[in-house]
Amino acid sequence: MIKPRTMPGVLELLPLDQIAFQRMQDVIRSAFERFGFLPVETPAIEFTDLLLTKSGGETERQVYFVQSTGAREQGQEPDLALRFDLTVPLARYVAEHEHELSFPFRRYQMQRVYRGERAQRGRFREFYQCDIDVVGKDSLPVRYDAELPAVINAVFEELRIGEFTIQLNNRRLLRGFFESVGVSDAAQQAAVLREIDKLDKRGADAVATTLRGESFQFASEVVERIMRFVAVRSGSHGEALAQLDTLPDSNETLRAGRDELREVLNMIQAFGVPEHRYAINFSIARGLDYYTGTVFETTLDAHPEIGSICSGGRYDDLASQYTRSKLPGVGISIGASRLFWQLREAGLIKSSGSSVQALVTLLDEGDLPHYLALASELRAAGIATEIQLEAIKLARQFKYADRAGIRFVLVYGGDEQARGVVTIKDLSTGDSFAVDRADVTRALRVEIAQGETMAEVPTA
Amino acid sequence: MIKPRTMPGVLELLPLDQIAFQRMQDVIRSAFERFGFLPVETPAIEFTDLLLTKSGGETERQVYFVQSTGAREQGQEPDLALRFDLTVPLARYVAEHEHELSFPFRRYQMQRVYRGERAQRGRFREFYQCDIDVVGKDSLPVRYDAELPAVINAVFEELRIGEFTIQLNNRRLLRGFFESVGVSDAAQQAAVLREIDKLDKRGADAVATTLRGESFQFASEVVERIMRFVAVRSGSHGEALAQLDTLPDSNETLRAGRDELREVLNMIQAFGVPEHRYAINFSIARGLDYYTGTVFETTLDAHPEIGSICSGGRYDDLASQYTRSKLPGVGISIGASRLFWQLREAGLIKSSGSSVQALVTLLDEGDLPHYLALASELRAAGIATEIQLEAIKLARQFKYADRAGIRFVLVYGGDEQARGVVTIKDLSTGDSFAVDRADVTRALRVEIAQGETMAEVPTA
Numbered sequence: 001m002i003k004p005r006t007m008p009g010v011l012e013l014l015p016l017d018q019i020a021f022q023r024m025q026d027v028i029r030s031a032f033e034r035f036g037f038l039p040v041e042t043p044a045i046e047f048t049d050l051l052l053t054k055s056g057g058e059t060e061r062q063v064y065f066v067q068s069t070g071a072r073e074q075g076q077e078p079d080l081a082l083r084f085d086l087t088v089p090l091a092r093y094v095a096e097h098e099h100e101l102s103f104p105f106r107r108y109q110m111q112r113v114y115r116g117e118r119a120q121r122g123r124f125r126e127f128y129q130c131d132i133d134v135v136g137k138d139s140l141p142v143r144y145d146a147e148l149p150a151v152i153n154a155v156f157e158e159l160r161i162g163e164f165t166i167q168l169n170n171r172r173l174l175r176g177f178f179e180s181v182g183v184s185d186a187a188q189q190a191a192v193l194r195e196i197d198k199l200d201k202r203g204a205d206a207v208a209t210t211l212r213g214e215s216f217q218f219a220s221e222v223v224e225r226i227m228r229f230v231a232v233r234s235g236s237h238g239e240a241l242a243q244l245d246t247l248p249d250s251n252e253t254l255r256a257g258r259d260e261l262r263e264v265l266n267m268i269q270a271f272g273v274p275e276h277r278y279a280i281n282f283s284i285a286r287g288l289d290y291y292t293g294t295v296f297e298t299t300l301d302a303h304p305e306i307g308s309i310c311s312g313g314r315y316d317d318l319a320s321q322y323t324r325s326k327l328p329g330v331g332i333s334i335g336a337s338r339l340f341w342q343l344r345e346a347g348l349i350k351s352s353g354s355s356v357q358a359l360v361t362l363l364d365e366g367d368l369p370h371y372l373a374l375a376s377e378l379r380a381a382g383i384a385t386e387i388q389l390e391a392i393k394l395a396r397q398f399k400y401a402d403r404a405g406i407r408f409v410l411v412y413g414g415d416e417q418a419r420g421v422v423t424i425k426d427l428s429t430g431d432s433f434a435v436d437r438a439d440v441t442r443a444l445r446v447e448i449a450q451g452e453t454m455a456e457v458p459t460a
Numbered sequence: 461m462i463k464p465r466t467m468p469g470v471l472e473l474l475p476l477d478q479i480a481f482q483r484m485q486d487v488i489r490s491a492f493e494r495f496g497f498l499p500v501e502t503p504a505i506e507f508t509d510l511l512l513t514k515s516g517g518e519t520e521r522q523v524y525f526v527q528s529t530g531a532r533e534q535g536q537e538p539d540l541a542l543r544f545d546l547t548v549p550l551a552r553y554v555a556e557h558e559h560e561l562s563f564p565f566r567r568y569q570m571q572r573v574y575r576g577e578r579a580q581r582g583r584f585r586e587f588y589q590c591d592i593d594v595v596g597k598d599s600l601p602v603r604y605d606a607e608l609p610a611v612i613n614a615v616f617e618e619l620r621i622g623e624f625t626i627q628l629n630n631r632r633l634l635r636g637f638f639e640s641v642g643v644s645d646a647a648q649q650a651a652v653l654r655e656i657d658k659l660d661k662r663g664a665d666a667v668a669t670t671l672r673g674e675s676f677q678f679a680s681e682v683v684e685r686i687m688r689f690v691a692v693r694s695g696s697h698g699e700a701l702a703q704l705d706t707l708p709d710s711n712e713t714l715r716a717g718r719d720e721l722r723e724v725l726n727m728i729q730a731f732g733v734p735e736h737r738y739a740i741n742f743s744i745a746r747g748l749d750y751y752t753g754t755v756f757e758t759t760l761d762a763h764p765e766i767g768s769i770c771s772g773g774r775y776d777d778l779a780s781q782y783t784r785s786k787l788p789g790v791g792i793s794i795g796a797s798r799l800f801w802q803l804r805e806a807g808l809i810k811s812s813g814s815s816v817q818a819l820v821t822l823l824d825e826g827d828l829p830h831y832l833a834l835a836s837e838l839r840a841a842g843i844a845t846e847i848q849l850e851a852i853k854l855a856r857q858f859k860y861a862d863r864a865g866i867r868f869v870l871v872y873g874g875d876e877q878a879r880g881v882v883t884i885k886d887l888s889t890g891d892s893f894a895v896d897r898a899d900v901t902r903a904l905r906v907e908i909a910q911g912e913t914m915a916e917v918p919t920a
Contacts, residue, residue: 004510006507018498035844036816043470043472043586045586047467093464116528116529126504322462355498368603382494
């Protein structure tokens with residue numbers, strides 16, 4: 001007997017949780033599609049020479065290699081691995097199919113990625129990412145950077161998990177600022193940005209101490225200017241623009257970054273995103289080195305401890321390893337498995353009811369054809385219906401429905417048949433009512449529609 | 461520069477094909493849910509000791525092993541592998557979560573599986589399977605076997621890929637028959653069944669010759685009885701029942717199998733499956749050894765060369781390797797990637813239009829806020845809308861929409877604004893018409909709804 005188990009670091013859900021997770025995925029997908037993004041799916045397995053071309057950062061060192069039985073028997077080194085994100089596969093996809101795609105290429109992709117890292121609570125080895133990217137050929141106007149916050153706004157508004165803020169910054173503006181305080185070396189800038197990224201975790205004092213300390217040796221005046229700069233946040237659209245206006249006119253890079261950020265802010269407003277949903281935050285740098293302009297993070301106002309639930313940014317060139325074409329783009333990513341897990345931990349998502357809406361009970365096996373006809377009728381009307389096919393005690397059939405999260409139980413026994421009615425019991429309220437046999441489908445549709453409307457009333 | 465490419469044996473689709481594939485998946489999922497099946501997803505990676513417990517058949521020899529960078533560096537043997545089907549993960553899942561599930565447990569699962577086999581045309585190394593299973597605890601009435609053909613009927617009716625036939629047989633009946641002609645040894649029965657499974661490919665004469673030949677050495681009379689038996693097909697419900705009635709009353713196994721098959725046939729009829737959609741076919745055995753009762757295959761009437769597009773059957777015990785509980789069940793599987801590929805090869809599926817329904821063009825950058833407001837309005841009404849954010853020539857914007865498969869192009873230039881209208885061009889017909897600005901959303905919804913109704917008129 002082998003103990004049934006999964007490897008640590010995967011999110012395997014029981015059916016009711018899986019239904020809740022799928023509803024979340026459906027909301028995300030529907031918003032992506034409404035904004036005109038096209039679906040793409042790529043294989044989980046990629047060639048290692050394609051997958052592992054970048055600088056060899058943290059993620060690459062945590063890859064899962066893949067090898068068929070045959071390749072292993074031949075003693076080969078693995079030339080396949082599982083993707084660790086959806087960006088490298090996107091780059092490969094766009095480069096491979098470049099001449100068959102229309103640009104700007106707007107794709108969404110919602111698939112699992114794999115990281116062979118050490119298992120620890122809240123870290124996943126297999127998880128869903130939900131990505132959108134707009135990829136231009138040769139150029140892509142900065143306006144597209146503003147469309148992604150509009151998508152983020154739609155997604156999280158519809159997920160109904162509380163108020164959120166899309167935090168914006170610009171890498172060019174950051175670079176220009178650091179140049180202006182004398183930190184011009186790219187490697188040193190990167191090191192400072194890594195420190196600043198820890199601001200929320202370590203606190204301002206700790207970061208300032210590090211910048212003053214041995215590894216950086218910045219003058220106090222420089223550290224103060226840096227700390228003042230990275231503390232900048234905005235509370236409204238007007239305040240964000242005013243903050244940009246107060247920036248010194250130090251150099252071309254800073255000016256370019258500031259102008260981009262201003263354009264993005266104004267476009268976000270034009271896209272109709274409410275102004276309490278976005279803000280500038282000069283401490284946001286994003287770890288990934290390939291972001292070159294706009295960067296985004298999204299936080300839940302009531303749950304800052306969750307960190308960013310949707311991040312991304314603008315990059316200059318997506319696929320320089322695979323093609324000579326210049327492919328600038330902008331993208332965001334939602335780590336759906338982690339998000340779901342965190343929302344559940346924070347009590348913001350509860351297991352929903354079943355996707356099964358009605359159970360047709362079985363009382364008399366001789367009446368089975370009647371029950372089957374009833375179930376077929378409901379299904380034809382789009383009502384997800386299960387039918388009990390074994391004549392166990394009625395109480396047990398009710399208990400089963402209750403445990404399985406099925407809301408409506410239908411009883412159509414000899415008594416009901418004589419009266420030409422079906423008894424519907426709503427397990428969510430305990431109410432029972434009889435409806436004409438001919439009217440069952442319509443009545444149940446009304447009940448279900450009412451339930452859906454009520455579920456839309458915010459509970460927090 | 462690294463050549464962008466995927467490994468052979470994967471089905472990577474361009475966006476319009478991906479949309480068509482996704483629509484197929486949506487139809488399947490929707491039917492599964494309507495019949496009261498619950499979603500389950502399991503990790504792609506399983507422990508090898510769990511995955512590779514069965515008899516070590518063909519599939520197991522073609523597994524992809526998985527190993528993290530860390531585990532490789534430590535020189536370990538891989539203890540992880542990618543699933544090669546969804547049945548072993550289901551067995552593991554049910555055994556692991558047994559006490560948290562309600563039985564009969566009705567689950568659907570639509571995920572990719574992996575087979576490390578030699579690449580050849582039409583054979584996939586990574587492909588979607590769409591499975592449903594009903595798993596009972598201790599027992600599961602044979603009636604459940606009849607519900608799956610009802611699901612198959614709904615799925616393929618809605619996929620609109622032509623008429624199909626669900627072919628039914630019963631393994632018990634087969635065993636009973638072979639016993640009755642003196643083939644009682646289990647191993648020999650299995651060998652005969654493997655031959656019979658080749659009937660459609662090799663033809664009756666070739667199979668008969670093999671059965672008479674060295675490896676079997678059956679008497680001519682026995683071979684004749686076998687060939688007569690496996691040639692049995694039915695053309696109607698009544699004929700199917702009549703065929704069962706003519707079977708000799710040879711032994712208990714045959715009688716039991718016959719009674720099961722009769723009950724399943726009658727229940728399929730009661731489920732409302734039209735009688736031209738199902739038939740008995742005594743040559744169907746299904747390769748997998750774990751089927752014990754009802755077995756199914758589904759074929760497209762006009763495309764027998766495609767083979768079975770949906771197969772499955774009844775098994776006595778799902779998870780005997782992982783639990784002492786007895787878990788009998790019945791299930792079916794659709795190999796969606798292969799099916800899609802074959803349907804496309806046969807010309808039965810064409811690339812659909814884009815999921816993007818409307819393109820808002822950009823004429824004057826100064827008017828961008830008007831265009832953004834228009835796009836937001838359409839999106840809020842559920843119309844998938846892309847907005848052009850770069851003021852390239854209008855002709856190029858139309859060309860882009862045409863190439864991208866977007867049906868409606870909206871023009872809202874200075875002229876239209878002065879008249880208070882928006883010009884809508886339907887690229888599928890070439891028709892243009894102006895509608896009041898305030899009426900755009902409603903007008904477009906009507907057009908889209910009409911398009912959907914027309915798409916439902918069969919074209920073959």
